[in-house]
Structures are given as structure tokens and as C-alpha cells.
Amino acid sequence: MLDPRPVGYVIGLLVAVLGLLMVPPMLVDLAEGREHWPVFFESAVLTFLTGSLVALACQNSRGREITIRQGFLLTVGTWVALPAFAAIPFMMGATQARFVDALFEAMSGMTTTGATVFAGLDDLPKGLLLWRGILQWLGGLGIVIVAMLFLPIMRVGGMQFFRSESFDTLGKVMPRAIDISKALLATYIVLTLACVLTYIVLGMDPFVATVHALTSVSTGGFSTSDASFSGFSAPLQYACILFMFLASVPFVRLMLIGSGKFRPLLFDFQVQAYALAIAAAIFLIFAMRVIMGDPLDEDMFRHVAFNVVSIFSGTGYGDGDVTLWGAAPLVVLLAVGAIGGCTGSTGCSIKVFRYLILFKALAAQLRLIGSPNRIVSPRLAGRPIEQDVIESVMLMFTMFILTLGLMSVALALTGLPFMEATTGAWTAIFNVGPAFGELVGDSGALSAFPDSAKYIMIFGMLLGRLELVVVYVLFTSTFWRG
Amino acid sequence: MLDPRPVGYVIGLLVAVLGLLMVPPMLVDLAEGREHWPVFFESAVLTFLTGSLVALACQNSRGREITIRQGFLLTVGTWVALPAFAAIPFMMGATQARFVDALFEAMSGMTTTGATVFAGLDDLPKGLLLWRGILQWLGGLGIVIVAMLFLPIMRVGGMQFFRSESFDTLGKVMPRAIDISKALLATYIVLTLACVLTYIVLGMDPFVATVHALTSVSTGGFSTSDASFSGFSAPLQYACILFMFLASVPFVRLMLIGSGKFRPLLFDFQVQAYALAIAAAIFLIFAMRVIMGDPLDEDMFRHVAFNVVSIFSGTGYGDGDVTLWGAAPLVVLLAVGAIGGCTGSTGCSIKVFRYLILFKALAAQLRLIGSPNRIVSPRLAGRPIEQDVIESVMLMFTMFILTLGLMSVALALTGLPFMEATTGAWTAIFNVGPAFGELVGDSGALSAFPDSAKYIMIFGMLLGRLELVVVYVLFTSTFWRG
Ligand SMILES: [K+]
Ligand SMILES: [K+]
Numbered sequence: 001m002l003d004p005r006p007v008g009y010v011i012g013l014l015v016a017v018l019g020l021l022m023v024p025p026m027l028v029d030l031a032e033g034r035e036h037w038p039v040f041f042e043s044a045v046l047t048f049l050t051g052s053l054v055a056l057a058c059q060n061s062r063g064r065e066i067t068i069r070q071g072f073l074l075t076v077g078t079w080v081a082l083p084a085f086a087a088i089p090f091m092m093g094a095t096q097a098r099f100v101d102a103l104f105e106a107m108s109g110m111t112t113t114g115a116t117v118f119a120g121l122d123d124l125p126k127g128l129l130l131w132r133g134i135l136q137w138l139g140g141l142g143i144v145i146v147a148m149l150f151l152p153i154m155r156v157g158g159m160q161f162f163r164s165e166s167f168d169t170l171g172k173v174m175p176r177a178i179d180i181s182k183a184l185l186a187t188y189i190v191l192t193l194a195c196v197l198t199y200i201v202l203g204m205d206p207f208v209a210t211v212h213a214l215t216s217v218s219t220g221g222f223s224t225s226d227a228s229f230s231g232f233s234a235p236l237q238y239a240c241i242l243f244m245f246l247a248s249v250p251f252v253r254l255m256l257i258g259s260g261k262f263r264p265l266l267f268d269f270q271v272q273a274y275a276l277a278i279a280a281a282i283f284l285i286f287a288m289r290v291i292m293g294d295p296l297d298e299d300m301f302r303h304v305a306f307n308v309v310s311i312f313s314g315t316g317y318g319d320g321d322v323t324l325w326g327a328a329p330l331v332v333l334l335a336v337g338a339i340g341g342c343t344g345s346t347g348c349s350i351k352v353f354r355y356l357i358l359f360k361a362l363a364a365q366l367r368l369i370g371s372p373n374r375i376v377s378p379r380l381a382g383r384p385i386e387q388d389v390i391e392s393v394m395l396m397f398t399m400f401i402l403t404l405g406l407m408s409v410a411l412a413l414t415g416l417p418f419m420e421a422t423t424g425a426w427t428a429i430f431n432v433g434p435a436f437g438e439l440v441g442d443s444g445a446l447s448a449f450p451d452s453a454k455y456i457m458i459f460g461m462l463l464g465r466l467e468l469v470v471v472y473v474l475f476t477s478t479f480w481r482g
Numbered sequence: 483m484l485d486p487r488p489v490g491y492v493i494g495l496l497v498a499v500l501g502l503l504m505v506p507p508m509l510v511d512l513a514e515g516r517e518h519w520p521v522f523f524e525s526a527v528l529t530f531l532t533g534s535l536v537a538l539a540c541q542n543s544r545g546r547e548i549t550i551r552q553g554f555l556l557t558v559g560t561w562v563a564l565p566a567f568a569a570i571p572f573m574m575g576a577t578q579a580r581f582v583d584a585l586f587e588a589m590s591g592m593t594t595t596g597a598t599v600f601a602g603l604d605d606l607p608k609g610l611l612l613w614r615g616i617l618q619w620l621g622g623l624g625i626v627i628v629a630m631l632f633l634p635i636m637r638v639g640g641m642q643f644f645r646s647e648s649f650d651t652l653g654k655v656m657p658r659a660i661d662i663s664k665a666l667l668a669t670y671i672v673l674t675l676a677c678v679l680t681y682i683v684l685g686m687d688p689f690v691a692t693v694h695a696l697t698s699v700s701t702g703g704f705s706t707s708d709a710s711f712s713g714f715s716a717p718l719q720y721a722c723i724l725f726m727f728l729a730s731v732p733f734v735r736l737m738l739i740g741s742g743k744f745r746p747l748l749f750d751f752q753v754q755a756y757a758l759a760i761a762a763a764i765f766l767i768f769a770m771r772v773i774m775g776d777p778l779d780e781d782m783f784r785h786v787a788f789n790v791v792s793i794f795s796g797t798g799y800g801d802g803d804v805t806l807w808g809a810a811p812l813v814v815l816l817a818v819g820a821i822g823g824c825t826g827s828t829g830c831s832i833k834v835f836r837y838l839i840l841f842k843a844l845a846a847q848l849r850l851i852g853s854p855n856r857i858v859s860p861r862l863a864g865r866p867i868e869q870d871v872i873e874s875v876m877l878m879f880t881m882f883i884l885t886l887g888l889m890s891v892a893l894a895l896t897g898l899p900f901m902e903a904t905t906g907a908w909t910a911i912f913n914v915g916p917a918f919g920e921l922v923g924d925s926g927a928l929s930a931f932p933d934s935a936k937y938i939m940i941f942g943m944l945l946g947r948l949e950l951v952v953v954y955v956l957f958t959s960t961f962w963r964g
Pocket of ligand 1: 112219314431
């Protein structure tokens with residue numbers, strides 16, 4: 001039997017922390033003076049008390065080692081419980097959201113997807129805008145910890161390729177988990193502060209800068225305005241491109257910058273491949289637009305670069321209507337969203353390194369089929385790729401594609417048109433943010449989607465953020481019998 | 483070094499045979515009296531002579547065993563050389579096609595895709611209509627031979643799962659290849675004749691019945707009329723459903739029906755899964771249309787069933803505008819096209835058994851991740867699935883998806899709108915036939931597509947029909963060195 005109490009203890013603590021994190025929005029609301037602060041006060045009390053009670057109830061399990069199976073349960077449980085509580089302010093607050101919309105917004109926040117059901121953001125109380133930013137920031141932090149500590153030992157999606165760079169067994173991890181999380185948190189906070197300061201220096205209002213920094217470094221993409229990033233100046237857009245890029249490279253490399261070591265970042269095979277892929281996508285779309293006769297200037301280049309990095313990193317800030325660029329750039333952007341950034345970052349989607357492994361494995365097997373007598377072992381970054389890693393990566397890729405297909409069908413079944421159904425599935429599974437089609441509001445809000453579609457997307461965002469496997473494992477019978 | 487002469491010998495012979503096959507259209511044209519017969523006369527002479535000369539030039543290699551590598555070259559060479567010659571009548575004849583259109587039509591024929599660039603079929607000389615049917619019939623025959631004799635020993639796409647049912651090594655195959663091909667040919671001819679007779683009995687004109695039989699049993703989908711199958715009666719449509727189904731089940735099973743053995747067909751795991759999947763898709767789309775308020779009657783059921791089987795089998799006969807049914811049925815039909823029929827048939831696409839293996843492998847690895855101490859070995863049809871098979875299947879699935887993505891991008895780059903680019907890539911890669919969008923003519927003709935898009939689709943049809951791997955292998959450097 002799986003003992004749920006150690007899991008309950010940690011989730012209880014995290015829910016309590018979530019309650020404490022409702023205090024800053026409360027203070028902001030208090031300062032704004034729109035009488036909106038009681039929403040966060042009541043939500044905070046409710047959330048903190050419930051979390052504390054659960055933690056207390058499971059307290060006798062404190063300090064017990066968490067097994068791998070409990071690790072899965074903990075990960076999924078966290079991304080279900082926290083959004084559920086995080087949704088409360090959206091239901092009680094000025095958004096007056098129904099349960100499905102509130103949960104959608106909270107899940108979109110915690111999974112750093114950034115799809116929203118709210119239009120008219122500019123008029124919302126500042127507390128709610130900050131709350132959306134905090135959710136994404138927290139979700140980004142959470143996923144980096146999961147990716148660094150848990151996924152490699154869980155053998156999920158070929159993450160064991162990075163095992164040597166992290167830790168071999170759960171036994172070795174747990175004692176250092178706190179230390180690593182602290183170092184990570186410090187890096188994340190420094191990156192966030194650097195982002196806030198840059199945005200302020202370049203002319204953003206301090207509150208707006210804070211929220212956008214929270215959603216930039218988490219590759220979340222929530223904004224304080226319906227105009228999203230199209231309303232900001234050119235220097236701010238370039239700064240945002242930089243921070244979206246930094247947020248989607250491995251945080252273990254970013255950590256070293258603090259001690260003046262830039263080489264590990266610059267020479268990381270993932271970072272190099274990622275930068276190259278970004279450059280290629282920008283060049284491709286830029287060239288297409290030039291061929292189609294769009295004016296060749298800095299403005300056009302910047303919008304292309306912004307959107308490519310926004311989608312590649314999985315941030316998803318809006319910057320103009322990219323569907324106006326024509327079908328080819330849109331298809332490239334959709335493909336870019338299905339690739340995504342580097343593993344060990346706040347970025348999402350299938351990730352660059354998995355494509356590298358796929359291509360290496362495909363080439364190796366083609367060579368084997370063509371000349372069966374040669375022994376071929378695919379290598380990446382100077383290391384042989386173990387069979388185990390290849391299988392896990394192919395498994396994950398296959399799951400992503402099949403899930404994308406099934407979710408497109410499911411969304412179409414709710415009555416969504418073709419474009420909305422396919423890009424809705426794409427944005428949910430790959431945690432990108434924007435969806436395309438006529439049912440998508442001018443501000444990018446998905447409020448017109450039917451409730452059933454919203455529930456499907458909520459599940460899709462959860463699936464995608466936890467790299468599918470972590471959720472799907474819970475649906476195997478042996479997991480519970482184990 | 484790879485000796486190309488044994489390959490050249492066989493391809494030369496096949497081209498000569500293709501020349502002989504231009505005689506029936508010539509006779510039909512002669513009988514019709516529209517002075518169109520010289521087109522086929524000249525084409526036949528040119529094709530027969532060229533093929534014979536090539537065969538003669540390579541004659542000293544006759545009887546030499548063909549190696550696996552030569553097998554790849556032979557397969558790809560056949561599907562490049564034959565369409566090139568088969569295109570001649572389209573250039574010289576009443577269609578007055580430019581090279582790209584003629585090659586498109588011929589490749590679409592030989593790969594049994596069935597996408598056409600010609601509108602106004604009803605007015606074409608009968609010889610050309612018959613020629614299109616012959617090309618699909620020949621392509622269907624060719625692919626079954628390749629699938630039964632070559633693919634299992636080539637370790638392509640998990641076909642080695644069926645090795646025990648076929649033959650272990652090339653050495654064992656070659657002596658029996660002629661016998662097997664003969665038995666296969668007999669079955670194929672009987673199936674075709676049964677189809678012709680059924681269509682005639684149910685009221686089709688004998689010539690129209692012949693062409694449609696040729697394109698039914700090959701799951702090709704070319705028609706003699708712009709109306710395709712929407713112009714035929716209900717009994718004819720049901721008959722067509724039956725023959726499209728039979729053409730997409732394993733021919734080794736069909737062969738046994740001749741000796742009165744129905745059980746191997748009925749109890750084949752592929753056939754059962756395939757039939758189940760068809761029933762599910764029909765039920766799903768039927769239910770959707772009922773919910774959307776379409777009249778619930780035999781007519782509606784029949785059109786749903788016809789289109790599902792037409793796309794599932796990869797035949798692609800038109801029967802009304804399915805895009806009018808709404809987004810959900812369209813997405814289901816697109817998914818259905820990405821599944822396809824049974825291996826060892828004339829059907830195309832990824833194929834049902836590969837999905838079965840994928841699901842089994844995914845479930846097994848999920849169980850392994852959830853409870854690492856259990857030993858799990860996936861099984862299918864009572865047999866363990868070897869690791870080798872799983873890898874090949876995942877490889878092929880990954881290749882299909884990546885190729886589909888790249889081809890969508892490439893088609894969008896030619897200027898095709900989103901729907902045309904994605905469904906164009908889909909129809910080419912999976913050899914289905916129809917594409918959707920405003921640039922597709924009322925009759926389904928793709929004549930308005932830019933030339934660059936047509937060339938990309940020509941390559942896509944070749945790739946898809948030869949299960950990608952067979953073509954991609956030729957692009958590895960070791961293949962040519964080895
Ligand atoms: K995002
Ligand atoms: K077809």
C-alpha cells in the first residue's frame with residue numbers, strides 16, 4: 001500500500017505557504033484602496049488554515065523518506081491542490097469567476113501556461129494582477145525543482161541522460177534537496193530582481209514591471225494588460241526577449257554565472273542547440289515576411305524575434321496578431337511551440353534535447369537498417385546515448401503527439417472550430433499560452449470557449465507541465481498495487 | 483561498392499511491363515474513336531523500348547541474388563522510375579499536363595494516394611481514365627509484394643513482428659518470391675474481378691465499374707468522374723465500403739478465403755482491431771452529427787460509414803463535402819487517416835498494428851516507471867513484443883510525425899493557407915487522397931496548388947508509401963559506403 005501521509009504533509013505545507021503568498025496581493029489591494037483586500041484576506045486565512053490542518057494531520061510522517069511512487073503522487077498532488085486553492089481569489093474577487101474559469105486561470109498560472117479567460121485586465125484590482133504573476137512565478141520555481149531533483153531519478157522522458165550532472169538515487173538527493181532548492185531559489189530571485197530593475201529602468205511602471213518580471217522569468221506570459229507586450233517600447237521588448245531566453249536555459253548553468261562562470265552556460269550543448277534553433281526560426285519567418293513584401297525594418301525584425309522567443313521559450317506574451325503574417329509563419333510558430341526550451345528551466349514543451357536525441361537515434365537506426373553489419377552507437381555532447389534514454393525520449397514524444405491528437409479531437413467534440421481546437425490543444429499540452437481562431441477574443445482571452453473545453457484544457461495543461469508521464473503513471477493499476 | 487546492375491535489370495523489366503500495360507488504354511481509346519490512341523501507342527513504344535534497353539544493359543546481372551541494400555535501392559528506384567514513365571501519357575494526352583502535373587498524377591497513382599490535379603474527369607478520353615486506374619492497381623500490387631517479401635527482413639517499422647508469418651531471411655525468401663507473388667497476384671485479380679462484377683450487377687457502367695474496381699482494391703481512390711462516389715447509388719456505396727475494407731486487411735488472410743478458410747481472417751488481431759476502430763469512428767461521427775441536429779436516417783449513416791472507411795483504408799473516394807459536418811468530424815477523420823489499415827494490404831499510413839504496439843509499449847513503460855521492481859514484458863496477440871520491434875515502431879511513428887510537421891511547414895512556405903498546407907501534408911504522407919481548404923477545387927482537384935507545393939507532395943507521397951524508412955535509408959552516408 002502507498003502511504004499517502006508523507007505526501008499529504010508536504011502538500012499541506014505547500015498549501016499553507018500558498019496562503020501566506022496571498023498576503024502581498026492583499027497589501028497591494030489595501031494600498032490601491034478599492035476595497036478589494038478582504039478577498040485576499042479571507043482567501044489567505046482559508047488557504048493557510050486548511051493547509052496547516054492537513055500538514056498537522058499528517059505530521060507523524062514528517063521526516064520520513066519519500067519513495068519514488070510517493071514522489072509521483074506528491075508532484076501531481078501539488079499541481080492539483082495548489083491551483084484549487086489559488087482559484088479562490090478569482091471566484092471571490094472582482095473577476096467574479098465561475099469555478100471552471102477560476103480553476104482554468106489558476107491552473108494556467110501554476111503550470112506557467114498563461115492562457116487566460118479574463119479580458120479587461122487593465123481594469124482589474126492590482127492584487128489580482130499580482131496574484132496571477134505570483135502563481136506563475138511559483139509554478140516556474142516548482143517545475144525547476146521537480147526537473148532537477150525528481151525527473152532524472154524517475155527515469156522520465158530521458159532525463160536520466162542528465163543523471164550524472166545531478167544525482168543518482170533518491171537517497172543521495174534528499175539530503176541535498178534543501179541545499180539545492182535554496183541555491184536555486186537564490187538564482188531565481190536574483191534573475192527576477194534583475195528583470196524588475198531592467199524593466200523599471202527602461203520605463204515600465206514599478207508595479208507593472210514587477211508582475212511582468214514574475215511572468216517573464218517563469219516563462220508564464222500573464223500580463224497586466226490586454227495589450228500584453230505590444231503596448232511596450234522597443235527597448236522593453238528587447239529586454240523581455242533576453243529574460244525569456246534566460247528563463248528557458250538550464251538553471252544549473254545560470255547559477256554559475258553568479259560566481260562569474262559564463263563558460264558552462266555558453267558551451268552547454270542544449271543552450272547552443274536552442275540558440276541556433278531560435279536564430280533559424282527568426283531567420284525563416286523574417287525571410288518569409290520579406291518575400292511577402294512586408295517592410296524590411298527594425299520594427300518587423302523585432303516583432304518576429306519577440307514572437308519566436310516568446311513561443312520557443314513557452315512564455316506566450318502577445319505582441320500583435322501573428323495570424324496576419326500568413327499561414328507559413330504560423331505553422332513555423334506552432335512547430336516552435338512543439339519544440340520548446342531547455343530542460344531544467346521554467347520552459348515547457350518537448351524540449352530541444354529530446355529532439356537532439358530523437359534525431360541521433362533516428363540516424364543511428366537508419367544507418368543500422370542500411371548496413372546491418374556496422375555497430376552504431378549514437379552520441380550526444382560527446383557522450384554515448386544509452387538505449388534506456390532513447391526509449392524514454394521516444395516514449396515521451398509519442399505520448400505528447402498522441403495526447404495532442406486526442407485532445408484536439410476532444411476539444412473539437414466540445415464544438416470548438418478546427419483552428420481553435422487544434423491550437424487550444426497545442427497551447428495547453430505545450431503550456432505556451434496563446435490560441436488562435438475566431439473564438440479567441442481580441443485580447444487573446446479564451447472566455448468564449450465552452451466549459452467542457454476549458455476542463456479539457458485544464459487537464460491538458462497539467463499533463464503537459466508534468467511531462468505527461470508523471471500524470472499517466474498514476475493511471476496504471478500496478479502503481480497503486482505496487 | 484553497391485552494384486546497381488541487378489537493380490537496373492529488375493527496374494528495366496518493370497518499366498517494360500509498364501509499357502505493355504499502356505496497350506489496354508490504347509485499345510480503349512481506339513474503341514472510343516476520339517483519335518486519342520496514338521498517345522498511348524507512342525508512350526507504350528517509348529516506355530517499353532527504354533525499359534528493355536536498360537534491362538538488356540544490365541542483363542549480365544540477371545539471376546544474381548539481391549542484397550538487402552539493393553532491395554532498398556530497387557524499391558525506391560521502382561517508385562521513382564515507373565511514375566516518371568507513367569507520366570508521359572498525361573503530358574502527351576488530352577490532359578496536356580505540364581511535367582509537374584503529369585508527375586504528380588502518376589506518383590499519386592503509383593503510390594495509391596489518389597490526389598488529383600485534373601478537374602473535368604468526366605470529359606477525359608477513356609484511355610486516360612483507365613490508365614489512372616491501372617497505375618493505382620499496379621501500385622497496390624507492388625506495395626503488397628514489398629510489404630510481404632521485403633519489409634519484414636529489412637527490419638522496417640516493426641514489420642519483423644510478422645517475420646515468423648513470412649520468412650526469416652532474404653535467402654529463404656528469394657526462391658519462393660515468385661511463387662508467393664503469383665499466389666498474391668491471383669488473389670488480387672480475383673478480388674478485382676469480384677469487385678468489377680459486383681459494381682456491374684449493382685448498376686454501374688462496365689467501363690466505369692472496371693476503373694473503380696481497379697482503384698477500390700488498391701485503396702487508390704481515383705474516379706472516372708468529378709463527383710467521385712457521391713454520384714453512385716446506395717447499394718454501390720455499400721459494396722464499395724466492403725471492397726475498401728477487404729483491400730485494407732492482410733492479403734495473406736484473404737488468400738486463404740479461396741480455400742474456404744475464413745477463420746484466419748476473422749480471428750486476425752489486426753483485422754479485429756481495425757474493424758473495431760472503424761466501428762468506433764463511425765459511431766463517434768454519427769453521434770456527433772445526431773447531436774448537431776442532422777437528420778438521423780440511413781442516408782446520413784451511409785455517408786458517415788462511407789467516408790470513415792474511405793479514409794481509414796486510405797482510399798479517399800469523395801462522397802460529399804465532409805468539412806460541412808463541422809470541425810469535430812473533420813478532426814476525427816484526420817486522425818483516422820493517420821491510423822490507416824492493416825499491414826500487408828494495399829492500405830497506407832502508420833497502420834493499426836503499430837498503434838497497438840505503441841500502446842502496449844507505453845503501458846509497459848508506465849508500469850515500469852511506477853513500479854521499477856516489477857518485470858514487465860508487453861505482449862500482443864499472445865506473443866511477446868521484442869524490444870527490437872518496439873524500437874522500430876517508435877522510430878517509424880516519430881519519423882511520420884516529424885515528416886508531417888516538416889512537410890506542413892514546407893507546404894505553408896510555398897504560400898498555401900494553413901488548412902491546405904496541413905491537410906496537403908497529411909494526404910501526401912498518409913497517401914489518403916483528399917485535401918481540404920478553399921484552394922482545393924470543388925471536385926477535390928489540387929490544380930490551384932503552386933508547383934513547389936506539388937513537388938513537395940510528390941516527394942511526400944513517395945516517402946509515405948514506402949514507409950519513410952525505405953527512402954530515408956538512402957540518405958545515410960553509410961548506406962553507400964557500407
Ligand atoms: K507560457
Ligand atoms: K488513397
